[in-house]
Amino acid sequence: MNSITEPIGKRETFRLWSIVVIVALLWVFLYNAIQPLSEWISYEALGLARTSHAGEAVAFFFYDVPKIMLLISGMIFVITVLRTFFSAERARRLLSGKRSGVGNVLASALGIVTPFCSCSAVPLFIGFVEAGIPLGVTFSFLVAAPVINEVALALLYGMFGWKVAVLYVTSGMTISIVTGLFIGRLGVERWVEDFVWKMQVRGAEDESANLTWDERFGRGREAVKEIVEKVWLYVLIGIGIGAGIHGYVPTDAMAAYMGKDAAWWSVPLVVLVALPLYSNAAGMAPILLALVEKGAALGTALAFMMAVVGVSLPETILLRRVLKPQLIAIFIGVVTVAIIITGYLFNLIL
């Protein structure tokens, strides 16, 4: 009998879940221990004065590094496991036949929960188009997908609290829905490369419903390992810089450049700078936190974050295979404007 198809017993499932619950409890314990521990290290063990530049910088560092790393790991694990229940094939089936409007909202939601890699943007685009899914709806999916970047989300929650994190998700969804609706209205079909319309895509098996918990948790673990390996150094450096700013830059120093009363062009400028950067939200975010504390407006900072993760140069280059330059330009342009508007809005309401 093929060992892959033997059903995993209830006992095994219980065992796996028990391990996950225990690890989760450990995580909570560690998370709550960070604040007192970082203070102890800075003020008792190292003997730095509480209000000194060095004291504040060091405490910030020892508090934020473990906190960010814990948040990133936790967020990645949870989101990856959640995403094992979804797949591109499933999204395609759910979206085919849906019109604009409802389709855009659904596409946005699916974009968030479906596992997505920039390298799959092209086959996914073709697959969607071939299934008869309207272009605007497909774009809503493509814009929403990278927005819920687990690392960015973990950082925003860790540094600004849950309200900002929720705001980030909802604005990401809104931007993707509106962008998709808008592009859908423009009649851009003629700017899709001709061969796309002639492609035949066979339906493929969708494993998302058939995975065992062992496989799901396994994917979660692997994702944590893979991403943590990639970003830990950036986190360290980013927080190091952030700590320096926190401890040594006078309060309100940034207000003139990025604050609420800063020149009106600070939002678009910041977004434009962010567009070609596609990187580690990890390294950037602690710097943003420190800047915000020193007077930069939260809206500007969030717009920056969204522009970094939402528009990816590698993905755009890949999309050139299926989209003519005019459509790429429209796509980037519309997303950029949407992010800038969101930045202004947040500055007003936050």
Place this chain on the structure above:
Amino acid sequence: MKDIKVLGSGCSKCVATAKLIEDIAQTKGVDIQVEKVTDLTQILGYGVMSTPGVVIDGTVVHAGNVPARNKVEAWFAK
């Protein structure tokens, strides 16, 4: 000999998948032929929308990400 195709347009995950398969096959002493398929029409012909994808002897066995070690080992188990 198993005929294995790794579907993907060349990103790091696709390369990693091909390497993983080759390494494990070599460790187990299984004779395989690995072909990297980057042509979109062919990839979509297998119905794969999320690369990397793995096709063994004509059947799609995996798609969406780099397969887990034990999954690849299971493919080569007799």
